[in-house]
Amino acid sequence: MSIHTPIAAPALNAPWPLRDKIAFAGIGTTAYGNFPDTDSYGLGCEALNGALDDAGLKPSDIDGLIVNRIPSYERFAEIMGIDPQYCLMTEAPGRFASVSLALAAQAIATGAAKHVALVYGNNGRSVRMQYGGGDSQWAPWGMTSPGAIHAMMWRRHMHQFGTTHADLGAVSTAFRHHACLNPDAVMHGRPMTTADHAEARPICEPLKLLDYCLINDGAVAWIVTSAERARDLKRPPVLLSGYTRQDAFHYGSSPADDFWYGNLSACRSVYDRAGIGRDDLSGLGIYDNFSPTVLFSLEGLGFCAQGEGGEFVKDGTLQLGRGRWPTNTSGGHLSDSYMQGWGIIAECVRQLRHDCDARQIPDAQALQYICATNIAQSLILRRAA
Amino acid sequence: MSLATRPRPVVDVWSRPFWEACREHKLILQRCRATGQCFFPPAPVSPFTGKPAWDWVTASGQGELWSFVVFHQSYFEGMKDEMPYPVAMVKLDEGPYLLTNLAGIDAADATIGMRLAVGFPGGPDGFVLPQFGPAEQAS
Numbered sequence: 001m002s003i004h005t006p007i008a009a010p011a012l013n014a015p016w017p018l019r020d021k022i023a024f025a026g027i028g029t030t031a032y033g034n035f036p037d038t039d040s041y042g043l044g045c046e047a048l049n050g051a052l053d054d055a056g057l058k059p060s061d062i063d064g065l066i067v068n069r070i071p072s073y074e075r076f077a078e079i080m081g082i083d084p085q086y087c088l089m090t091e092a093p094g095r096f097a098s099v100s101l102a103l104a105a106q107a108i109a110t111g112a113a114k115h116v117a118l119v120y121g122n123n124g125r126s127v128r129m130q131y132g133g134g135d136s137q138w139a140p141w142g143m144t145s146p147g148a149i150h151a152m153m154w155r156r157h158m159h160q161f162g163t164t165h166a167d168l169g170a171v172s173t174a175f176r177h178h179a180c181l182n183p184d185a186v187m188h189g190r191p192m193t194t195a196d197h198a199e200a201r202p203i204c205e206p207l208k209l210l211d212y213c214l215i216n217d218g219a220v221a222w223i224v225t226s227a228e229r230a231r232d233l234k235r236p237p238v239l240l241s242g243y244t245r246q247d248a249f250h251y252g253s254s255p256a257d258d259f260w261y262g263n264l265s266a267c268r269s270v271y272d273r274a275g276i277g278r279d280d281l282s283g284l285g286i287y288d289n290f291s292p293t294v295l296f297s298l299e300g301l302g303f304c305a306q307g308e309g310g311e312f313v314k315d316g317t318l319q320l321g322r323g324r325w326p327t328n329t330s331g332g333h334l335s336d337s338y339m340q341g342w343g344i345i346a347e348c349v350r351q352l353r354h355d356c357d358a359r360q361i362p363d364a365q366a367l368q369y370i371c372a373t374n375i376a377q378s379l380i381l382r383r384a385a
Numbered sequence: 386m387s388l389a390t391r392p393r394p395v396v397d398v399w400s401r402p403f404w405e406a407c408r409e410h411k412l413i414l415q416r417c418r419a420t421g422q423c424f425f426p427p428a429p430v431s432p433f434t435g436k437p438a439w440d441w442v443t444a445s446g447q448g449e450l451w452s453f454v455v456f457h458q459s460y461f462e463g464m465k466d467e468m469p470y471p472v473a474m475v476k477l478d479e480g481p482y483l484l485t486n487l488a489g490i491d492a493a494d495a496t497i498g499m500r501l502a503v504g505f506p507g508g509p510d511g512f513v514l515p516q517f518g519p520a521e522q523a524s
Contacts, residue, residue, distance in 0.1 A: 133460040137426055138484040139392035140514055143472045144460045152474050156452035159497040202469075205455040205492075250432065252425055254474060254482045257451065 016242060016273035022105040023230035023237035023384065024349045025115070026055025026223035032186050032337030035217045036126040040070045041079060043219035044121030048080060051221040056234035057115060062223070064113030066090060066100045069122045069340070076119065086113040094287060095373040097341030102243050102377075104224050114225060120342040121219040129215060137253050150290040151207040152255040157292065158206070160307065165206055167310030168291040169197035172210045172334055174319040175288065179331025181320070181359040186214055187335040211291040213333035220342035222349070227384070238352045241366070242274025242380045249374055256374065263376040264300020270368070274380035278303070281380070282364040283326040283351065284318075285344040287371040288333045294318070297370040301378060320359060329359045345369055345379070352383040388508025390463030399427040402441055407513045410505040412444045414479055425481035446503035447520055448477040455492050475501055475517050489518030 028050025030043050044067065052058065064086040067073045073089045086107050090096040097120070104116040122129075132145030157163055176192040179185035192210065200208040230237035246266035251257060271277055286297045295309030303325070304312035316322035320329055330336040330347040337343060348367045350356055361367075366382040396404050406413040414423040417431035418438040430437045453473040459465050471492040475483045487495055488504055500520040507513045 130460065132458075135392065135395050137395065138472075139461065140394045141472055141484055141486050141516075142391070142456060142461060142464045142467070142470055143484040145458070147458075148454050148456065148472065151454040152452045152472075155454065156474075156497065159452070202455070202457045204458060205469075207454075252482050254484055255452070257476075257482065 015275065018105060018109055018240070018243070019273060019275055020239045020241050020382075021227055022108055022224055022240040023227040024222055024240070024381075025225045025230045025233045025235065025237060026051035026053075026057065026221075027346050027349050028052070028054060028221040029343065029346055030219045031184065032216045032218035032339070032343075034125050035123065038123070040121035040123050040219070041076060043123060043217060044070050044076060044119045044221070045080060047121065047219035047221035048117055048119050051117065051223045054235060055223045057223060061115050062117045064104060064107050064116030066104055066116060066118045068092070068096060068100055068118070068120045068342070070119060082117070084113065086116065093373070094289060094340030095371055095375045095377065097345060098243070098369065098371055098377045098379055099245070099375065101222070101224070101240070101345065101379070102245065105240055105243065108224065108226055114229065116224050117221060118224065119219065119221045120339060122339065123217045124215050124338075125217045131215075145204065147207060147212055147290055148204040149255045150292050151204040153259055153296075154292040155206050156257075157259060157295075157307075163295070163307070163310040165208075166194065166198060167295065167314065168211055169194040170313040170316070171288070171291040171294045171318060172197050174313075174316065174323075175328045175332040176335045177319055178329045178359055179335035182330050182336060185331040185336040186216055187331060207290060207292075210334070213289045213338040214335070216337040218337050218339055218343070220339050220346050222342075222346065231384075236353055237384045238349045239382050239384050240379065241276055241382045242270045242272075243377070244270040244273060245375060245377045247375045251374070259296045259299070260372050260374065260376055261296070261300050261306055263374070264297065264370075264372055265302070267300070267370070267376050267378040268302050270378040270380055274382075276366050276380050276382060281366050281368050283329065283361045283367050285348045285367060285369040286327050286332070287341050287344065287369075287373075288328060289338070291334065293372045294327070297372040300372060300376065301368075301370055320361065326361050329356065329361060341371060348381050352381055387464070387467050388506060388512055388514060391508070391514070392461050392463060393512065399429060403427050407505060407515055408511055410513070412446045412503050412515055413441050414444045414477070414481060415439045416442045416479075423477070423479040423481055425483065445478050448475045448483075448501055448517070450474075450495060450497055450499045450501055451476045451482065452497060453487065453492060453495055471495070473501070473517060483515070486516045487518065488516040
């Protein structure tokens with residue numbers, strides 16, 4: 001029971017003013033892995049150059065810049081020779097991937113910028129980044145790390161709804177299957193079975209190694225602009241049809257006692273905003289820092305009832321070629337690389353451009369992105385007609 | 386007692402009374418004057434009203450096990466010799482949650498929903514940490 005009343009999803013009776021107004025014009029990603037000879041600036045420049053080439057733009061065309069996990073926007077702009085009129089660095093957690101996109105969309109919609117470059121760069125692997133430790137409210141008891149927060153919620157979910165650790169195996173193996181179809185994925189060529197998932201070494205029980213995302217070096221860049229301007233650029237635009245966000249900060253800095261169900265449920269209004277229903281979607285991108293978040297996301301957005309996520313995914317529902325909801329077709333954070341949502345959104349754009357070869361969702365027309373955290377969000381992207 | 390090497394609490398102006406009470410083996414919480422509801426971690430205002438109208442009250446020290454995890458990954462040098470160690474999320478009878486450790490029970494024997502009561506194991510330099518073990522029957 002939360003200390004605040006549950007959040008009801010707002011019903012919208014008027015079209016969202018930003019529906020289909022903003023487009024992805026360019027996408028760039030580096031290889032993902034262990035690159036000690038560069039840093040997040042070097043990786044970010046490589047990704048942004050990829051995105052500029054993809055869009056057919058030059059650095060001087062960029063008048064908006066948002067950087068994430070790159071230490072200084074000033075230094076990054078200086079390095080790339082960009083003098084923007086809109087410049088920002090967003091917070092480190094992965095929930096800020098789609099927050100950053102929304103900020104860029106708002107900047108474009110208001111005329112604050114025309115072409116916004118969003119650049120994520122992370123050399124977490126080569127600097128031995130550990131997502132845990134340090135001083136915090138709960139450190140004297142040894143409580144730390146995002147994985148432990150998810151493990152705490154997942155044990156409760158199992159108790160409350162009868163889900164099991166094996167239910168998570170369907171998530172991890174589906175994404176690994178996709179990584180094996182993706183030559184660029186870190187886990188390409190390394191198939192995984194549900195037995196491998198069950199027998200992996202424990203990290204923070206009840207979660208085991210194959211419930212955790214990968215920590216890798218890499219970078220992702222997106223260039224977004226108005227849908228109108230995007231039509232004159234090099235590649236077919238992918239439209240941001242709808243975006244919703246609902247925050248909830250009432251858990252005493254502890255794991256969320258409702259699995260973020262309240263604030264995730266509020267994000268169901270993304271369908272109204274986008275004017276695209278669930279049945280019209282071809283697949284999903286779900287922020288999977290740990291396998292349980294995928295089930296929390298599916299339950300919160302209404303793909304199944306709360307508590308039924310395990311049953312929902314168990315027969316390959318998330319797997320390309322098997323299920324109705326191919327999800328994280330690049331391999332996701334669990335098997336492609338942990339680019340904190342940025343890579344998953346890039347994959348959605350590539351799917352909608354039909355650029356994905358062996359892992360392509362046939363005739364993909366619209367995809368939904370979901371991020372389950374205390375800042376819950378969802379996006380619907382679609383291929384421009 | 387391995388408390389000697391554990392991370393020390395981050396004590397700020399709002400949480401200092403909580404930690405001082407622990408030294409006296411008392412668990413205290415802030416209670417909102419308007420709603421009568423307790424909250425934690427300690428804060429300048431009640432989250433129910435946004436107003437600085439609250440009192441410190443002594444909690445019952447009783448609650449139930451909401452969930453728990455067992456760490457096999459080392460994040461704190463000073464806790465290496467305790468691995469694997471459990472962390473419990475306890476819902477106090479007064480409402481707030483505490484993240485704490487299980488004491489006097491193995492994680493293998495813990496069950497969600499079980500009744501727990503606070504204890505105050507002490508370490509050097511007066512460092513006292515509230516932890517939770519099985520509550521007495523019929524308490």
